[in-house]
Amino acid sequence: MNATMEKQRVRIVQGEEKQVEMENKNIVYKTDQLNLWYGENHALKNINLDIYENEVTAIIGPSGCGKSTYIKTLNRMIELVPGVKTSGEIAYRGRNIFDRSYGVEELRTKVGMVFQKPNPFPKSIYENVAYGPKIHGIRDKKILDQIVEKSLKGAAIWDEVKDRLHQNAYGLSGGQQQRLCIARCLAIEPDVILMDEPTSALDPISTLKVEELVQELKKEFSIIIVTHNMQQAARISDKTAFFLNGEVIEFTDTNKIFSTPSDKRTEDYITGRFG
Amino acid sequence: MKLINHTSVVKHMKPRLVINILFKSLFFAATLFGLLVLGILLYRIFTQGIAYLDMQFLQSLPSRKPEQAGIKTALVGTIWLMAVVAPISLSLGVGTAIYLEEYAKKNRFTSFIQVNISNLAGVPSIVFGLLGLTVFVRALSLGTSVLAAGLTMSLLVLPIIIVASQEAIRSVPKELREASFGMGATKWQTIVHVVLPAAIPGILTGGILALSRAIGETAPLVVLGLPLFLAFLPKSVFDMFTVLPMQIYNWTGRPQAEFQSLAAAGIIVLLVMLIIMNSIAVLIRNKYQKRF
Numbered sequence: 001m002n003a004t005m006e007k008q009r010v011r012i013v014q015g016e017e018k019q020v021e022m023e024n025k026n027i028v029y030k031t032d033q034l035n036l037w038y039g040e041n042h043a044l045k046n047i048n049l050d051i052y053e054n055e056v057t058a059i060i061g062p063s064g065c066g067k068s069t070y071i072k073t074l075n076r077m078i079e080l081v082p083g084v085k086t087s088g089e090i091a092y093r094g095r096n097i098f099d100r101s102y103g104v105e106e107l108r109t110k111v112g113m114v115f116q117k118p119n120p121f122p123k124s125i126y127e128n129v130a131y132g133p134k135i136h137g138i139r140d141k142k143i144l145d146q147i148v149e150k151s152l153k154g155a156a157i158w159d160e161v162k163d164r165l166h167q168n169a170y171g172l173s174g175g176q177q178q179r180l181c182i183a184r185c186l187a188i189e190p191d192v193i194l195m196d197e198p199t200s201a202l203d204p205i206s207t208l209k210v211e212e213l214v215q216e217l218k219k220e221f222s223i224i225i226v227t228h229n230m231q232q233a234a235r236i237s238d239k240t241a242f243f244l245n246g247e248v249i250e251f252t253d254t255n256k257i258f259s260t261p262s263d264k265r266t267e268d269y270i271t272g273r274f275g
Numbered sequence: 276m277k278l279i280n281h282t283s284v285v286k287h288m289k290p291r292l293v294i295n296i297l298f299k300s301l302f303f304a305a306t307l308f309g310l311l312v313l314g315i316l317l318y319r320i321f322t323q324g325i326a327y328l329d330m331q332f333l334q335s336l337p338s339r340k341p342e343q344a345g346i347k348t349a350l351v352g353t354i355w356l357m358a359v360v361a362p363i364s365l366s367l368g369v370g371t372a373i374y375l376e377e378y379a380k381k382n383r384f385t386s387f388i389q390v391n392i393s394n395l396a397g398v399p400s401i402v403f404g405l406l407g408l409t410v411f412v413r414a415l416s417l418g419t420s421v422l423a424a425g426l427t428m429s430l431l432v433l434p435i436i437i438v439a440s441q442e443a444i445r446s447v448p449k450e451l452r453e454a455s456f457g458m459g460a461t462k463w464q465t466i467v468h469v470v471l472p473a474a475i476p477g478i479l480t481g482g483i484l485a486l487s488r489a490i491g492e493t494a495p496l497v498v499l500g501l502p503l504f505l506a507f508l509p510k511s512v513f514d515m516f517t518v519l520p521m522q523i524y525n526w527t528g529r530p531q532a533e534f535q536s537l538a539a540a541g542i543i544v545l546l547v548m549l550i551i552m553n554s555i556a557v558l559i560r561n562k563y564q565k566r567f
Contacts, residue, residue, distance in 0.1 A: 119450035
């Protein structure tokens with residue numbers, strides 16, 4: 001009974017959002033009644049979420065609430081896990097990503113991803129950034145050079161690495177590696193950037209740099225960021241979704257969710273009473 | 276009240292330390308035993324064979340007269356054998372490993388295959404000899420050619436290469452694959468550009484060790500019926516040939532002392548080849564080893 005009421009409330013909140021936002025912003029991702037199972041384990045339950053263009057959407061919640069699962073569903077990375085089943089729909093720019101005709105490769109050229117742990121390839125800095133364009137068939141050295149420079153500048157790491165582009169990326173610090181991974185993601189010129197706890201393995205200064213970068217990137221990209229750091233969500237996001245036990249408990253403007261949450265559980269979580 | 280009496284602990288310290296030293300010496304002796312036996316073997320072979328080891332020995336065909344006999348046919352035959360075994364076993368082995376690790380779903384069928392590959396690695400080499408005799412020498416009527424022996428040896432070392440390659444591929448962190456998939460790369464692009472470059476040191480090390488096993492194997496070749504005495508060189512993979520271990524086996528079977536010494540010289544040649552191959556494996560591993 002209670003759960004049904006919560007769901008309705010979420011939809012009402014979302015409904016208001018739509019009316020307010022529809023005028024000037026496009027929906028990038030529309031999630032409709034998404035359910036996901038790992039074998040018998042029902043990990044995502046009736047998720048409904050709309051993600052808007054050029055905004056930062058933060059997903060918060062305690063460990064095991066399904067926030068990482070959800071973000072990995074958005075580019076279908078979750079399918080690498082054996083035994084995953086889904087129902088419902090996620091429309092990316094109006095097209096259901098679960099459609100048979102929609103190839104994952106095509107989807108992932110538009111939706112880039114930055115992972116929890118910096119994961120550069122054991123190649124040079126240049127080769128790391130040029131990897132995406134190369135696999136998509138760009139061979140022209142001049143264009144590749146331009147892409148590499150633009151992407152590294154976009155990830156605010158150009159000045160630090162421009163003199164050692166051909167050195168191994170493993171020589172960079174953890175924070176630099178993560179920004180390199182962001183640059184690598186920018187190199188495929190995506191539309192959306194998914195970030196799965198991108199700063200959880202970084203020191204505070206590197207974290208700050210990545211957060212500033214996110215603010216910069218949202219002018220050009222739509223960003224969805226999973227974080228277990230609530231201050232981070234409050235600092236950098238426009239909208240915040242609170243996940244709990246595989247359900248969206250509340251999804252609204254970040255300001256609102258952190259000042260006047262409408263659900264008791266949200267309030268308990270953001271005030272640090274659990275999680 | 277204290278439950279441990281420290282004065283008593285100190286008093287009983289001595290026997291504990293003695294036992295410690297005793298076991299240390301025991302294990303050291305065990306190690307020494309192996310080394311000593313190997314040392315004696317090497318010493319005997321070198322003192323016996325080194326006198327016969329010269330360029331003439333390497334460049335001469337076998338002969339009934341010990342002073343004219345050389346190892347050329349066997350040496351060339353071994354190189355021919357490697358030239359057949361290396362490409363066949365590496366391409367089949369690495370291919371199987373890629374399929375099992377990257378493409379195959381984990382189900383009963385693939386775990387059945389997996390168990391059988393591990394079992395094959397433990398099958399005595401003479402059984403592979405019988406297989407080669409039945410299939411390649413007789414059924415496909417390849418005779419005792421380089422090709423028949425090469426195929427047999429490839430089957431023999433295949434399980435070792437598959438297991439080594441699988442382990443090398445498995446050790447590539449999944450985060451790297453995710454990064455590649457996340458940019459829209461296909462599975463094949465990910466394998467070629469990310470997985471294989473990172474796995475290649477392990478694959479090559481395993482491959483070279485497998486090949487050095489193939490160099491030393493004798494039993495399957497005896498079963499295939501390779502000639503013990505051959506006075507001409509193979510010109511193609513369909514020609515008869517012989518290999519170093521066969522030649523050594525032949526010489527050790529002769530009564531004259533000179534042939535015993537020739538056998539020792541042959542063993543030195545074989546050992547040098549093995550050491551060179553193992554060193555290449557170590558060099559590759561050190562040069563390309565990457566930490567993740």
